[in-house]
């Protein structure tokens with residue numbers, strides 16, 4: 379089926395529909411019927427059968443263009459032949475050993491060869507683990523207990539990184555000194571060890587860092603945080619964080635789990651800033667579970683069991699050769715030219731969206747960079763997490779929009795106009811996407 383044809387969602391909603399039956403079974407054995415909240419969709423998710431290139435076929439046999447790419451982790455799209463072939467070869471040779479494999483050395487060399495601020499790296503199984511390890515490393519390196527992170531920024535599941543990742547207005551507190559809000563299930567004491575910073579408020583950040591400088595081990599920052607709607611840092615903002623952390627002996631941790639897809643040399647390379655530690659995940663696993671923490675030899679020395687070991691780092695499946703093989707093959711495909719082409723397509727779709735909103739007189743702003751985009755349906759100034767309130771994340775239009783886009787043959791987040799691209803895409807898919815989004819908006823309004 380072509381992506382321009384309309385697929386009625388009636389089939390998926392009908393009694394006996396394959397996704398419906400799977401969801402009913404799932405709900406009996408998994409709370410909420412899923413094992414990952416990010417796949418939830420009302421009334422229930424569409425189950426995937428297979429993927430190829432930039433398209434996914436669902437269990438009903440419908441094919442759609444995938445603008446989510448497993449939340450940015452599939453930069454080559456689905457089942458890239460070179461990755462599939464390499465993985466098949468590797469699987470046949472055994473999948474897990476209580477021994478290191480040559481592949482992990484190669485991937486470590488590849489990343490250290492591309493990213494100037496990564497002299498050494500260690501692998502783990504998720505971005506959450508990578509962030510946890512970076513925070514532990516910073517604490518061990520500095521001998522200080524606290525970290526600072528930004529209100530609204532998502533960094534995975536570690537208790538300290540989760541603080542204030544999506545607080546409600548009642549909990550916000552002072553705009554220049556946001557409250558530290560823990561998740562239910564996290565001890566309240568965790569809040570005392572997390573300083574919450576306001577995005578794009580340099581003076582407030584300077585003061586908070588100064589105020590906590592004796593206790594702060596690290597400032598954790600994603601240069602284009604999806605949780606803050608990919609609102610770009612103001613000129614000089616990241617530089618200020620680098621200066622203030624360096625002044626007080628605080629480590630700067632770059633969270634590149636998502637944004638490593640911005641550039642061949644890393645996201646902070648684009649910003650011209652050298653962090654002390656950086657976390658990786660998603661694309662470096664080529665479609666398999668992965669994480670990585672890297673940085674300067676000095677900062678990474680806390681993991682060195684041949685020296686003054688400070689942070690123990692085990693993990694049964696760390697650097698498993700299947701993941702690492704897929705990651706290696708993927709990163710090899712992502713040459714500087716491949717990044718340039720993909721980022722050019724990113725600019726193309728962001729411009730297409732801007733044109734659409736302008737031509738239809740719909741107030742909206744398009745954020746994002748590289749191969750990612752977020753469109754916010756407002757003309758109000760966007761500066762930080764708080765400025766997104768009321769139209770982002772919680773806007774009821776997004777579920778309807780997601781359903782309409784599914785009917786038109788596109789997979790988009792049900793939590794906003796957020797998407798990312800993969801290398802099999804061409805301008806044709808992007809034009810069709812923008813056109814379908816225009817139709818979806820006009821039908822919904």
Ligand SMILES: Cc1ncc(COP(=O)(O)O)c(C=O)c1O
Nearest residue numbers: 504505506532533534635636659
């Ligand atoms: C910036 C950032 N950090 C950390 C994570 C956590 O990674 P994972 O889902 O692999 O645990 C994510 C996941 O989306 C992320 O976007």
